Amino acid sequence: MDNSQKYFKNIQSDFIGLDTLYTRVDGKKTKRIYLDSTASTLMMKAAYNGIESFYDHYANTHSLLHFSAKTATKNYRWAHERILSFIKADAEKYACFFTGSGTTAGINRMARVFRDFQPDRDVVLVSLMEHHSNDLPHRKHAGKVVHIPLDNHEGQPGCINMEILKEKLEQYKDRINYIAMTGVSNVTGIINPIYDIAELAHKYQALILVDGAQMAAHIPVQISGHSNPLRNIDAFVFSGHKTYVPGSPGVVICRKDILSSMEPEEVGGGMVDQVHVDRYTITDQFPDREEAGTPNIPGAIGLAAAIDVLDKIGMEFIYEDETSLITNALNQIKQIEHVIIYGETNCSLCPRAASISFNIRGLDHGLVAAILNDYHNIAVRNECFCAHPYVKEMIIEELFDTGIDLNEIDINSELKVKAGMVRASFGIYSTKEDVNALVSALKDIVAKRDEYVKLYSLDGTGLYHHKTFKPVEADLFNVESFINEYLQNL
Numbered sequence: 001m002d003n004s005q006k007y008f009k010n011i012q013s014d015f016i017g018l019d020t021l022y023t024r025v026d027g028k029k030t031k032r033i034y035l036d037s038t039a040s041t042l043m044m045k046a047a048y049n050g051i052e053s054f055y056d057h058y059a060n061t062h063s064l065l066h067f068s069a070k071t072a073t074k075n076y077r078w079a080h081e082r083i084l085s086f087i088k089a090d091a092e093k094y095a096c097f098f099t100g101s102g103t104t105a106g107i108n109r110m111a112r113v114f115r116d117f118q119p120d121r122d123v124v125l126v127s128l129m130e131h132h133s134n135d136l137p138h139r140k141h142a143g144k145v146v147h148i149p150l151d152n153h154e155g156q157p158g159c160i161n162m163e164i165l166k167e168k169l170e171q172y173k174d175r176i177n178y179i180a181m182t183g184v185s186n187v188t189g190i191i192n193p194i195y196d197i198a199e200l201a202h203k204y205q206a207l208i209l210v211d212g213a214q215m216a217a218h219i220p221v222q223i224s225g226h227s228n229p230l231r232n233i234d235a236f237v238f239s240g241h242k243t244y245v246p247g248s249p250g251v252v253i254c255r256k257d258i259l260s261s262m263e264p265e266e267v268g269g270g271m272v273d274q275v276h277v278d279r280y281t282i283t284d285q286f287p288d289r290e291e292a293g294t295p296n297i298p299g300a301i302g303l304a305a306a307i308d309v310l311d312k313i314g315m316e317f318i319y320e321d322e323t324s325l326i327t328n329a330l331n332q333i334k335q336i337e338h339v340i341i342y343g344e345t346n347c348s349l350c351p352r353a354a355s356i357s358f359n360i361r362g363l364d365h366g367l368v369a370a371i372l373n374d375y376h377n378i379a380v381r382n383e384c385f386c387a388h389p390y391v392k393e394m395i396i397e398e399l400f401d402t403g404i405d406l407n408e409i410d411i412n413s414e415l416k417v418k419a420g421m422v423r424a425s426f427g428i429y430s431t432k433e434d435v436n437a438l439v440s441a442l443k444d445i446v447a448k449r450d451e452y453v454k455l456y457s458l459d460g461t462g463l464y465h466h467k468t469f470k471p472v473e474a475d476l477f478n479v480e481s482f483i484n485e486y487l488q489n490l
């Protein structure tokens with residue numbers, strides 16, 4: 001067994017939360033099957049242990065001379081370097097900095113940075129596949145957003161239309177400041193050809209910002225060092241909480257020359273060389289100049305520890321393993337009668353990572369998610385996953401596919417009923433057994449649909465509740481009770 005296999009085999013089952021038990025409707029207490037990794041991944045134990053040990057030395061990185069401050073500073077610096085090497089970004093040319101609680105903070109920041117870097121360019125091309133966090137920041141900060149629609153060609157549902165992207169580049173030419181594109185859709189899991197898109201953008205002197213929220217933990221990334229430099233990425237943003245370390249910050253990797261060309265967006269302690277009452281000078285050191293204030297030091301170090309583990313397993317290995325898991329899931333789910341899977345299901349035609357979204361014809365996504373939880377202890381997400389335009393578009397496609405005469409129905413009310421999907425999503429700890437459990441649960445729901453419908457009621461907020469079953473209170477963690485018990489035992 002080589003190291004990749006050895007590490008993978010051991011790490012895969014070493015996550016916090018894989019053994020969490022909940023009581024189902026049938027009264028059995030079973031292990032939760034966690035298929036909601038696209039929202040947030042579980043915590044990698046190795047990274048957790050790393051953070052825990054670091055806490056013995058915890059100190060502020062802005063203190064300089066005591067042992068702990070030196071330790072914190074050294075490890076915090078390592079975290080930046082480790083992330084840059086993980087995504088193959090040349091440390092001479094790229095800076096990594098931590099910001100806010102997730103990808104959203106990083107994208108808002110980069111929208112303002114790119115706006116100020118090329119102020120004469122007022123158009124941003126954004127795909128229709130984007131999470132709202134990679135759409136609204138550009139609308140708010142960067143100018144006119146032009147959406148690139150989906151490709152309706154046979155065999156490509158759910159992918160962006162590359163021909164229209166080229167047309168828009170030609171149409172807006174030197175008005176285009178940048179293209180903002182997700183690496184992987186958080187709805188369908190479809191992987192975008194970001195390096196091809198970078199090449200196209202750069203031919204028009206536009207920049208490219210990649211939303212890496214669903215990419216960093218799932219597929220290998222190469223920011224720089226492409227034999228054709230046009231294929232390099234200008235900025236890449238991702239979240240620690242989707243990369244196996246809940247509580248860690250958002251991460252931005254960006255070309256240093258872009259960041260150096262302007263005063264950083266945020267100012268305060270830690271990023272200045274000198275401050276007088278009438279002026280200040282900003283350090284030219286990265287990442288300091290981009291990280292005003294005391295950062296989330298343990299979160300950043302924990303994230304770098306997780307990434308170090310992923311890299312030592314090998315991202316190619318992780319991607320291949322996940323591809324075979326997803327292919328297996330797609331092949332099984334698509335054979336279940338009445339289940340509609342969104343997006344191209346042939347992974348060799350259209351590669352995917354992390355997520356599969358679907359509906360059971362005639363059953364509300366909220367009801368399916370509730371049954372999966374209550375009867376099968378399977379955790380999934382439902383609704384529109386903060387990607388309303390994409391979900392709406394895919395559902396309209398589906399109405400076309402069913403042969404329904406769209407002139408004969410009230411499209412808005414039909415969309416309202418159907419506005420949403422169920423999403424099963426995977427991480428490095430997801431197994432064939434998890435997929436099999438999902439498949440058999442879906443078959444059960446399809447077979448007993450009428451029975452299940454009668455057992456649930458819908459509240460005013462759109463949530464389904466079982467008419468007789470309530471979650472067992474003792475199963476659910478309560479931090480206040482935990483603290484009370486701790487104090488009582490003192």
Ligand SMILES: Cc1ncc(COP(=O)(O)O)c(C=O)c1O
Pocket residue numbers: 038039101102103104105131133134182184185186211213214238239241
């Ligand atoms: C593709 C994508 N982009 C951006 C985000 C926003 O990330 P965060 O919640 O870390 O800000 C998400 C979250 O689900 C996402 O999936």
